[in-house]
Every structure is written in structure tokens, then in C-alpha cells.
Amino acid sequence: MSDGHIILKNVHKEYQSNEHAPTIALDDVSLTIKKGEFISLLGPSGCGKSTLLNIIAGLEDHSSGTFLVNDKPIKGPGNDRIVVFQESGLFPWMTVLENVMYGLLIKKIPKEEAKERAMTWLQKVHLGKFAHSMPHQLSGGMKQRVAIARALVMDPEILLMDEPFAALDEQTRMVLHKELETLWRETGKTILFVTHNIREAVVLSDRIVLMKTRPGGIKNVFPVQASRPRKSSDSILIHLENRILTELEQEMEKVLKEELGSDYSLEKDRLRVDPHNNMGSDI
Amino acid sequence: MLILITIWEAISKFDIFPAFMWPPLIIPNDPGGVTILKTLVNGLMTGQLIEATSASLVRLFVGFFIAVVIGLILGYLIYKYKVIDDTLGFFVTSLQAIPNIVWMPLAILWFGLGVGSVIFIVILGAALSIIITSSAAFKSVPPLLIRVAKTMGSDGFHLFRTVIFKATVPQLISGLRLAWALAWRAVLSGELLGGSGGLGTLLDLGRSIQAMDLIFSIIIIIGVIGSFIDNFIFVRIERYALRKWGMQTV
Numbered sequence: 068m069s070d071g072h073i074i075l076k077n078v079h080k081e082y083q084s085n086e087h088a089p090t091i092a093l094d095d096v097s098l099t100i101k102k103g104e105f106i107s108l109l110g111p112s113g114c115g116k117s118t119l120l121n122i123i124a125g126l127e128d129h130s131s132g133t134f135l136v137n138d139k140p141i142k143g144p145g146n147d148r149i150v151v152f153q154e155s156g157l158f159p160w161m162t163v164l165e166n167v168m169y170g171l172l173i174k175k176i177p178k179e180e181a182k183e184r185a186m187t188w189l190q191k192v193h194l195g196k197f198a199h200s201m202p203h204q205l206s207g208g209m210k211q212r213v214a215i216a217r218a219l220v221m222d223p224e225i226l227l228m229d230e231p232f233a234a235l236d237e238q239t240r241m242v243l244h245k246e247l248e249t250l251w252r253e254t255g256k257t258i259l260f261v262t263h264n265i266r267e268a269v270v271l272s273d274r275i276v277l278m279k280t281r282p283g284g285i286k287n288v289f290p291v292q293a294s295r296p297r298k299s300s301d302s303i304l305i306h307l308e309n310r311i312l313t314e315l316e317q318e319m320e321k322v323l324k325e326e327l328g329s330d331y332s333l334e335k336d337r338l339r340v341d342p343h344n345n346m347g348s349d350i
Numbered sequence: 351m352l353i354l355i356t357i358w359e360a361i362s363k364f365d366i367f368p369a370f371m372w373p374p375l376i377i378p379n380d381p382g383g384v385t386i387l388k389t390l391v392n393g394l395m396t397g398q399l400i401e402a403t404s405a406s407l408v409r410l411f412v413g414f415f416i417a418v419v420i421g422l423i424l425g426y427l428i429y430k431y432k433v434i435d436d437t438l439g440f441f442v443t444s445l446q447a448i449p450n451i452v453w454m455p456l457a458i459l460w461f462g463l464g465v466g467s468v469i470f471i472v473i474l475g476a477a478l479s480i481i482i483t484s485s486a487a488f489k490s491v492p493p494l495l496i497r498v499a500k501t502m503g504s505d506g507f508h509l510f511r512t513v514i515f516k517a518t519v520p521q522l523i524s525g526l527r528l529a530w531a532l533a534w535r536a537v538l539s540g541e542l543l544g545g546s547g548g549l550g551t552l553l554d555l556g557r558s559i560q561a562m563d564l565i566f567s568i569i570i571i572i573g574v575i576g577s578f579i580d581n582f583i584f585v586r587i588e589r590y591a592l593r594k595w596g597m598q599t600v
Contacts, residue, residue, distance in 0.1 A: 124501055125501075126497055126500060126501065144500045144501050144503065145503065146501075146502060146503040148501070149501055149502065150497070150498075150501040152494060152497065152498065154494060156492075156494040156495055156497070156498040158495065158498075158513065158516065158517070159517075159595050159596045160516050160517070160519065160594060160595050169499075169502060169512070170502035170503060173502055173503045173504055173508070174503065201594070201596055202596060203596025204596075217502075221502065227501075
């Protein structure tokens with residue numbers, strides 16, 4: 068046994084297109100994630116962060132390289148690794164409770180017990196009252212809480228989150244950050260969190276993996292050493308935010324130059340300036 | 351409605367067409383004369399019309415039921431296997447362009463005059479439409495829902511049963527509603543050509559004995575049954591499904 072929980076070694080992923088050369092989504096990605104770690108994948112769109120998450124989820128295969136969970140190679144999805152998507156993906160024909168029970172019934176857990184466990188988790192995300200509502204009666208934030216409950220009720224070792232809060236408003240997102248951090252500390256799950264919002268990554272993560280584009284891959288890994296519970300006004304975090312933002316802007320400039328021509332340049336004085344204080348969420 | 355009835359009666363009273371072509375609806379032209387209403391009531395009382403109606407309905411339900419089973423199975427296979435989609439799917443679409451009644455001569459030769467050939471064209475008419483609507487519906491299930499189910503450990507037929515099929519229920523109901531109308535038409539055209547009793551055969555009888563009152567009585571029954579099943583069964587189920595699936599909040 069090594070201490071790595073999820074191990075990726077030289078993982079390579081390319082998409083075959085008909086006429087052109089294959090598109091390289093991930094190039095030589097190596098990353099070791101420890102048990103119980105909260106890791107964020109951060110980067111501009113097209114950097115392969117969602118592809119990486121899908122590979123770990125088993126929803127996509129990697130083209131070459133090694134990918135191990137608990138020292139075992141993985142093929143296909145499994146309920147030790149549950150994904151929470153950007154949109155809740157609740158089944159609209161089921162009540163909230165039935166949605167949360169869905170995975171448990173697949174695991175052949177008796178109906179009564181499944182119901183009980185689902186209720187417990189709905190209460191943990193403060194939606195006990197809405198157990199018998201239909202998904203379309205809930206707000207976006209509530210739906211996402213249900214999606215989190217539905218994932219955690221399965222008691223997965225690894226929780227994969229693909230921009231889970233990107234479609235929510237700022238206030239709801241801040242509340243859910245706190246709740247997610249609490250749930251993470253209580254359950255000790257390994258969480259892999261994909262986002263394009265630097266502040267979100269900085270506030271929540273143990274380590275932040277900054278990704279690059281063309282080809283997609285890892286640019287840099289930043290450990291976050293601030294103590295928890297964190298406040299986004301913590302000076303360590305603000306300093307880190309700025310460091311990441313600088314690197315991210317270099318990456319963005321590279322992308323824009325390729326797309327718009329080589330004479331494009333981000334104005335130098337725009338670096339480190341963030342007038343709306345939204346730390347990259349507009350990228 | 352009232353205006354239409356008045357115009358009808360007026361045309362019949364003014365003798366624009368002979369009475370056997372344009373019989374009065376409610377008020378007889380001469381005392382004790384024939385009216386459509388009277389023929390309708392008489393036909394229902396003596397059981398002649400009721401018998402014919404139930405014969406037609408039985409064929410409709412049997413044919414429709416078999417068509418639903420065949421349609422959903424083939425719809426699933428087309429959704430599931432690309433090879434079947436490219437071959438059978440294409441074939442079905444071209445068959446769909448052929449009017450039902452065209453198959454009747456073939457059906458009569460295969461199954462003889464009678465119930466068999468009527469049910470055959472009902473199945474053919476309804477099943478083709480169900481195959482097309484159901485395979486299209488299965489293909490339109492949001493990939494997100496499938497990914498969610500897969501990450502929970504669902505796969506294969508379980509995935510189809512619990513997610514893909516459930517997600518398409520509203521579209522399937524609309525598809526069945528359409529297929530039902532096609533099936534009802536097929537029953538009548540089949541009976542009209544293939545005999546074997548039922549409303550269609552009675553219509554043909556009405557033509558041969560020049561009983562326009564009988565013909566119109568049957569047309570009324572056909573229309574009433576058609577709109578009854580559509581409005582009271584399908585529209586209600588459809589509304590219920592749309593509400594439950596959260597597609598319509600009324």
C-alpha cells in the first residue's frame with residue numbers, strides 16, 4: 068500500500084476526430100491524491116479539468132497511462148466514486164426522497180432502511196421538510212443540496228464535484244461552501260472539486276491544481292496552508308488568490324493569442340487588478 | 351354546432367338534394383319519415399349499432415395493445431443498436447409514408463376477409479408510429495440524467511427501466527395518442543374493405559342500401575368515440591404526466 072488514494076501517472080487522453088489529428092485533452096498528467104484530501108482542479112475552459120474528473124469517475128476512459136484507486140486499476144463507473152454535476156440532474160418524475168433513495172436501492176439496500184438513510188441525509192442538508200416535494204418545486208440551491216445528499220448517502224470514498232455551484236447565485240454559493248466544508252470534515256471523504264472560480268478553490272481546498280490548455284494538463288499545484296474554518300478575507304488566501312490569478316492570466320493570454328492572433332495582449336496594468344472583486348469567476 | 355344543424359335541416363327541407371342523399375337530422379320531412387337521429391336511436395336500442403361498435407372497439411384495443419408492445423420493443427432496439435437504427439429505422443420511416451389502407455389487399459390475401467386482416471392493419475398503422483416516436487424519445491433523454499444514473503451504479507436494462515423509459519413517459523404518451531388516432535382510422539378502413547362486422551362493415555352496408563341516415567349515424571358514433579377517448583383519456587393522462595414531470599406548472 069502506498070499512501071496515495073487516487074494515483075494518476077502519465078495519464079493521456081485524446082479524442083479521435085475524423086480528418087484532423089487527434090485532439091489532445093490531457094497530456095501526461097501525474098497526480099497523487101491522499102485519502103480525505105480536498106483537491107480543486109482550476110483552469111480556463113478547455114483545460115481538460117472536466118475530462119480528468121470524468122476519467123476518475125469512470126464515465127470516460129483514458130487513452131494511456133496509469134490510473135489507480137486504492138492501488139487497483141479502474142474501469143467504468145462505481146459507487147465508490149459519485150459525481151455531483153453542475154446541474155443537479157435530479158430525476159423530475161421522482162420526489163426528492165425517491166431521488167436520494169435511487170442509488171441505495173441499486174445497492175440492494177432494503178426499502179425501509181434506504182428511506183431512513185435518505186431522510187437522515189436530507190436533514191443534514193436542511194431539506195427534511197421537502198422530502199415529498201417534486202424537484203421542479205425547488206430552487207437551484209435546494210436542488211444542488213439534494214444532489215449532494217444523493218451523492219453522500221451512497222457513502223462513497225470519493226466525491227467528485229464538477230462545478231457544482233457554478234449555476235448558483237453568490238449568496239447561495241457562500242452558504243453551500245460552508246456546508247460542504249462541514250460535511251467534508253464530518254465525513255472525511257476525499258473530494259475532487261472542479262471549478263473556474265479561484266476564490267471558491269482557495270476557500271475550500273487543501274491543494275489547488277492549476278491546469279493549462281493546449282494541450283490540457285497540469286500547470287502548477289498550490290498547497291493552501293490557511294487554517295480552517297477559513298474566511299475569504301484571510302491574508303494568506305488573498306495572497307494565494309493573486310498568485311494563482313497571475314498564472315491563470317498568463318494561461319488566458321496564451322489562449323487568446325492563439326484564438327485572436329499574436330498581436331493580442333492583456334494590458335499589463337490589468338494584471339492583479341480585480342475591480343469587481345470576483346476573482347476569476349468571470350473567466 | 352347549432353348553426354350547422356340549422357343549415358343541415360334547411361338544405362334537407364328545401365329539397366336541394368334528394369332525401370336519400372341528404373336526410374334530415376332531427377325533424378322528418380314528412381310525418382313518420384326517416385331522420386338521422388331516429389336511425390341512431392333505433393340502432394342503439396335494437397343493439398345493432400352497439401354490437402358493431404363493440405366489435406370495432408375490441409379490434410381496436412387488441413390491435414393497439416399488440417402495436418404498443420411491438421412498437422416499444424422495436425423502438426428500444428432502434429435506440430440501443432446503431433445497426434438496427436440504420437436498417438430497420440430507415441425502413442420503418444419509409445413504410446410510414448404508405449397509407450394503412452394500401453396494405454388491406456395484402457392482408458386479405460394473407461389472413462382472409464375478417465378480423466385477422468383488420469387487426470393486422472391496425473397493428474401495422476399504430477406500431478410504425480410508436481416505433482418512430484418512441485425511438486426518437488429514447489434518443490432525446492438528457493445525457494446528464496444518464497450520467498447521474500451511471501455514477502450511482504445503474505447500467506444496462508436497469509438504466510433503461512428506471513431512467514430512460516421514465517424520462518420519456520410524457521413523449522411516449524403523446525406518441526400513443528397519435529398512434530391511437532391512426533389505429534382508430536385503420537380499424538374503420540379495414541372493416542370497410544375487409545368486412546367482418548363492426549362499424550366499417552355497417553358503413554359499407556349503408557352505402558349499398560343507400561341508407562344515408564345509417565351512414566351518418568355511424569359517422570356520428572365514430573366521431574364521438576374518437577373525441578371521447580382523446581379528450582377524456584389521453585388528454586388527461588398527458589396533462590397529469592406533464593405536471594408530474596414538471597414540464598408544465600398549470
